[in-house]
Amino acid sequence: MTKTRVQSVAALWQIWSMKSFVTSSKLKAFSTSLINPSNSILMSPSLVSLDCPDLWTCISMQSDHSSIQKYSSKHVAQIIDGKAIADEIRSGIALEVRRMKESIGQVPQLAVILVGQRRDSQTYVRNKKIGSEEVGIKFVMTTLPDNCTEYEVCNALQNYNENSSVHGIILQLPLPQHLDEGKILSLLSLEKDVDGFHPVNIGNLALLGREPLFIPCTPKGCIELLLRSGIEITGKKAVVIGRSNVVGLPMSLLLQRHHATVTIIHAYTRNPDKIAREADILITAAGVPNLVRGSWLKPGAIVVDVGTNPVEDPECEHGYRLMGDVCFEEASKIASAITPVPGGVGPMTVAMLLYNTLESAKCAFKFT
Numbered sequence: 001m002t003k004t005r006v007q008s009v010a011a012l013w014q015i016w017s018m019k020s021f022v023t024s025s026k027l028k029a030f031s032t033s034l035i036n037p038s039n040s041i042l043m044s045p046s047l048v049s050l051d052c053p054d055l056w057t058c059i060s061m062q063s064d065h066s067s068i069q070k071y072s073s074k075h076v077a078q079i080i081d082g083k084a085i086a087d088e089i090r091s092g093i094a095l096e097v098r099r100m101k102e103s104i105g106q107v108p109q110l111a112v113i114l115v116g117q118r119r120d121s122q123t124y125v126r127n128k129k130i131g132s133e134e135v136g137i138k139f140v141m142t143t144l145p146d147n148c149t150e151y152e153v154c155n156a157l158q159n160y161n162e163n164s165s166v167h168g169i170i171l172q173l174p175l176p177q178h179l180d181e182g183k184i185l186s187l188l189s190l191e192k193d194v195d196g197f198h199p200v201n202i203g204n205l206a207l208l209g210r211e212p213l214f215i216p217c218t219p220k221g222c223i224e225l226l227l228r229s230g231i232e233i234t235g236k237k238a239v240v241i242g243r244s245n246v247v248g249l250p251m252s253l254l255l256q257r258h259h260a261t262v263t264i265i266h267a268y269t270r271n272p273d274k275i276a277r278e279a280d281i282l283i284t285a286a287g288v289p290n291l292v293r294g295s296w297l298k299p300g301a302i303v304v305d306v307g308t309n310p311v312e313d314p315e316c317e318h319g320y321r322l323m324g325d326v327c328f329e330e331a332s333k334i335a336s337a338i339t340p341v342p343g344g345v346g347p348m349t350v351a352m353l354l355y356n357t358l359e360s361a362k363c364a365f366k367f368t
């Protein structure tokens with residue numbers, strides 16, 4: 001990292017640490033664009049065998065590996081330590097929650113609505129609960145059975161909308177098929193949409209000159225990781241793999257807000273490896289383990305791996321382990337910096353959720 005880069009990162013860090021806790025929710029939510037079911041992990045494919053090559057292995061086998069050979073002998077990418085960065089952010093949040101409590105006797109509260117018995121959803125909700133309580137944010141939850149009616153979900157949502165002691169609401173996604181996700185999400189109070197999935201928040205993220213109240217946590221976490229690692233986004237060619245409402249789409253919008261030139265790859269894109277190879281910054285959220293091989297990368301690229309894919313592994317405690325979308329071993333020989341899985345984007349998603357909840361409470365209490 002050059003000296004100027006280090007200085008600019010230090011300056012950004014100072015701006016964030018000093019100012020971020022004294023600005024309004026609205027301003028702060030937008031600050032990511034100035035300087036910046038979680039539910040979404042839910043969309044992971046079911047367990048796949050380690051020995052079962054996926055469709056994409058074939059494509060990458062055919063592609064040109066010359067870039068790997070050029071780089072592989074000595075180069076090792078810098079690891080972007082999402083866990084350490086998230087821990088630092090959470091410490092700041094804990095301090096702010098304490099300051100709020102001591103000043104006005106109030107703390108933020110996060111409410112989660114969980115429908116059904118999906119184990120992955122239960123795990124994510126548990127992590128949010130633990131994360132909230134660790135920083136002093138109150139946590140409350142409504143659980144509904146798989147076969148509940150839309151009315152019951154809307155009713156639970158409405159109760160939290162009207163409860164002034166609740167500052168953030170999460171509708172844990174995905175919902176069972178018989179429930180209309182879009183319709184239910186649009187009932188969520190904009191001011192409490194700490195996941196940033198309300199159509200108005202997403203719409204405002206897309207429109208120049210508009211400011212969303214909240215930015216979806218995973219894309220926001222990715223931008224924070226880049227900025228806090230001293231990686232410049234402006235003018236860079238960014239490629240996003242995936243176009244989901246939860247990650248890919250808001251990620252591409254947020255990168256544009258940071259003046260990157262953005263290309264999106266999705267499941268129907270032809271020659272994805274060639275497009276990916278043009279990226280200065282590659283952010284992947286496809287949910288396909290080992291999709292991105294070393295040959296997909298431009299030497300020196302920055303790689304952010306959002307993918308969180310359970311892959312069978314009898315040697316692991318629960319019979320599986322988590323893998324990203326990126327073949328880490330190959331990519332770390334080509335990229336200049338890379339996020340690991342786990343320990344990269346995941347911890348940042350939770351940190352951003354806590355951050356959005358804190359900002360929402362500050363706004364509600366007019367606490368600066």
Ligand code: NAD
Pocket residue numbers: 038039040041042043044056218241242243244245246247248265266267268269272285286287288291306307308309345346347349
């Ligand atoms: P999704 O299934 O909703 O969307 C996947 C996207 O990837 C789609 O747009 C699809 O077109 C594209 N895609 C699928 N296969 C592809 C392929 N072979 N080539 C190119 N594009 C392809 O998933 P999602 O909710 O966006 O999540 C994506 C991944 O990110 C999952 O692994 C999920 O677990 C993970 N995730 C992690 C976090 C986190 O905090 N770390 C948060 C959200 C999601």
